[in-house]
Amino acid sequence: MKHHEIEQLKEQLFQKEQLLLMSRAGLAAAMVDHFGEEAEEVIRNFLKKDTLDWAANGAQADIRANKKNDIQGLINFLWEPLRREGFEFTYNWNELGCQFKVTRCPVAEIAKALKVEKWGFVIYCWSDEAICEGYNPAIRFRRTKTLMEGDEYCDHFYSYDATALTVNRGNDDAAQENR
Numbered sequence: 001m002k003h004h005e006i007e008q009l010k011e012q013l014f015q016k017e018q019l020l021l022m023s024r025a026g027l028a029a030a031m032v033d034h035f036g037e038e039a040e041e042v043i044r045n046f047l048k049k050d051t052l053d054w055a056a057n058g059a060q061a062d063i064r065a066n067k068k069n070d071i072q073g074l075i076n077f078l079w080e081p082l083r084r085e086g087f088e089f090t091y092n093w094n095e096l097g098c099q100f101k102v103t104r105c106p107v108a109e110i111a112k113a114l115k116v117e118k119w120g121f122v123i124y125c126w127s128d129e130a131i132c133e134g135y136n137p138a139i140r141f142r143r144t145k146t147l148m149e150g151d152e153y154c155d156h157f158y159s160y161d162a163t164a165l166t167v168n169r170g171n172d173d174a175a176q177e178n179r
Contacts, residue, residue, distance in 0.1 A: 018110045025111075025119035044126060051127035055134030069136045071098050071158045078131060097140075097159030105154065108147040121148045132158065 031039040058077050059069040067073055075098070079089065088104035111120025125148050132139040140159045145151035 017107060018114070021107065021110050021116065021120060021123065022114055024123050025114070025116035028119050028122065029116075040122070044122060047123065047127050048130045051130040052134035055131045059135045071139055071160070074132065074135050074139060074158065077135065097157055100154070100156035100158075102147065102154035102156065103152075105147045111148060117148055117150075121146065124148070125154075128156070137161075 028040070028043050031043065059073075062069050062073050062077060067076070069077075075091070079087075079091075079100075083089070086104065086106040087102065089100055089102040091098055091100045093099075107120060107124050108117075111117045111124075125146055128143065129141045132141040138161050140161050142157040142159075143155055145153060145155045147154050
């Protein structure tokens with residue numbers, strides 16, 4: 001695929017995401033306006049469950065394809081496709097896990113342009129931990145900065161739950177293939 005074709009696809013994706021975010025944020029805001037703050041909790045719970053299911057299905061597909069659902073598997077499943085969609089990031093491994101530095105997020109750019117950063121965070125960022133939980137419950141997630149909330153970058157960090165690794169010590173693949 002040629003460079004200009006890739007750029008056209010990214011622009012089409014950007015326009016599609018803009019419409020989706022605008023409608024989702026509008027619906028969420030209308031529900032909170034009508035039903036009160038409890039509606040936001042219902043929305044967050046729905047998104048968490050939906051994200052858990054999506055990630056668990058991804059992990060199952062990876063396992064069926066003889067791929068591990070470890071942190072590297074999560075990167076391949078989640079992050080590499082996002083790179084093709086215009087996300088820019090680097091990551092480094094250390095003895096504790098894998099540190100990401102996300103410097104471009106098209107979804108955050110769209111949310112800022114539409115002035116719906118709060119709902120952008122709820123819809124796209126809030127359930128990041130649920131991705132790990134669904135993909136492999138032994139993977140832990142930590143983040144202290146987000147582009148969506150105005151920081152210079154997102155600082156995702158992925159590690160393993162020491163308890164899960166200890167419990168599964170007898171099976172080398174248990175921590176990676178927990179699902």
